[in-house]
Amino acid sequence: MASRLIERYMRGAYLPHIWCAGCGNGIILRDVVQAVDNLRLEKRDTVFVSGIGCSSRAVGYLDFDTLHTTHGRAIAFATGIKMARPELKVIVLTGDGDAAAIGGNHLIHAARRNIDLTVVVLNNNIYGMTGGQFSPTTPIGDFSTTTPYGGIDPDFDIPALAQAAGATYTARGTAYHAAQTTKLIEAAILHEGFSVVECVTTCPTYYGRKNHRGNAVEMLKWQRDNAIPVAQARNLPREALEGKIVYGELWRCQRPEYTRQYAAIIERAGGKKQ
């Protein structure tokens, strides 16, 4: 029997989803839906936007207005929606390749503007949809179909990148830590400004297989054993964090939000009476 969350928020006719057995994306999607439920977001006031890749197929399963866009451009489409209708909640579901490679420019510029979007990055450390090529978050030295001798590309720390660019809320969760990840997504949605939650997910089909990480359960157990809460991580030397996942709320600050500032521009230009 479908859960209450599925009945209330998901398009049952399109389930089961297309993701591989053991993929962590379903867990993250549930976290997103749980956060939406906890916050009692109105469906008609909430728009989900995604790009291209495994992660971006998530929006099709959500019973909201959902915009599945082009590769890398989800944040730019979302920016248009938010600018045109600032009263809408706009949530972007994207992947590591979508957000940090082809869409990296949009990520940093949306962060710079501090426009009120919530970006959930489902990071599986690989290009899954195209069959297992390395992404900007594949750890250096790891294997993929395009790094058959091991990778020489260093990887991005997505929340750090977003923070440096001006994001006012960043966090990291994992597929294993579902309850905590839900809370992080909730906080990001509530935050007024540009927020990024990196959700480290599992891809047993490509990343796991290419790097001998075992099956889906073993990959989740690896997350359990190698994730360090941010408060604890702050007291550890840098070397102790090598190869670990630091999770929790990483950064939060307040800066003027973009669409609110533009509303002031409209007022200044005399357009409010329109």
Added chain:
Amino acid sequence: MAEGRRLLLHGNEAVVEGALAAGMRFFAGYPITPSTEIAERCALRLPQVGGRFIQMEDELASMAAVIGASVVGVKAMTATSGPGFSLMQENIGYAALAEIPCVIVDVQRAGPSTGMPTSPSQGDYMQARWGTHGDHPIIVISPSSAQEAYFETIRAFTLSERLRVPVILLMDETVGHLREGVELLDASEAAASDRLARDDAEQAEKPYAVLPGEYVPRLSPFGQGALYNITGLIHDDRGFPTSSKEAADRLCRRIMEKIAMNAGEIERYESRHMEDAQVCVVSFGGTARAVQAAVDAARGDGIRVGLFRPITVWPFPEAALGRICGRVRDIVVAELNGGQMKMEVERVAAGRCRVHHLGRVNGAILTPGEILAAIREVAG
């Protein structure tokens, strides 16, 4: 700004005033010569009417933001030139397939590549039609004066909204920077059509289904509770990806047919001195102004020559030009490229008359004198 006024505007400014009169309330763009004045005037004018302007990080993002704004029901536009137009192509295709209304202004400059940024050209004629991948519908309009840029921008919005198709306003540097008196309409006269929408249960269930006898779906804007999906994947009537060959065939044919079935409304051209002409000069955009001067001068010399000027340049006005091809002896195609519209003219002429080309690819314009010389040579 007072309405119903005559202003001295250059073509780029006239485009913005036309767009505002048509109800455009969102603009996203990235600076590029020779289109930049459009972004500048939008930045100034949009907040005055409660609209919104954003300067994006590049043209990819600009086109994406325009589609995003249109999805929530706001009339949206962007403007660019050659290199930026190339960058916009992927998302123009998205708008064509997902049927999201939007207007894209391409103020052509000399290319290829970075080319000659401040020099005029009409080298994007074929790109405007076929720049994005796959078979797709598109409408392209090329005005010849600042006044026409104003009116044709309004018409671009009407066609885009009514047919849910991207409309390219194909300007050239000459028209973009040409200052002329422009008569502005008052709001009631200018009112461009709005897209048709429905918000009933059936719409929510099958947003891409069309009503009997219609070709355009009536998608309601996001944010009104219809709760449906939009994708750039081939989709069924419900808006969801499908690999059904039948559904793909139906969709890909319908989006082309909606243009063909409305060809009469889309088509627009000017025909001048063509009643008894033996020679016809085909030209468009800024170049057609020089042609007009040359044709008038040639008429003064007793040469039976006329001008045929497509205003809607895509779809190409093949029926109207076809009638001319059966009547005249020679056609001269005058354009600032290596022969792009000439290919269309030859296709339509199909050997019924001789087709000559007067082109230019060096960033210079064609002068009335050069065109007159070509007319004399052809007329013998």
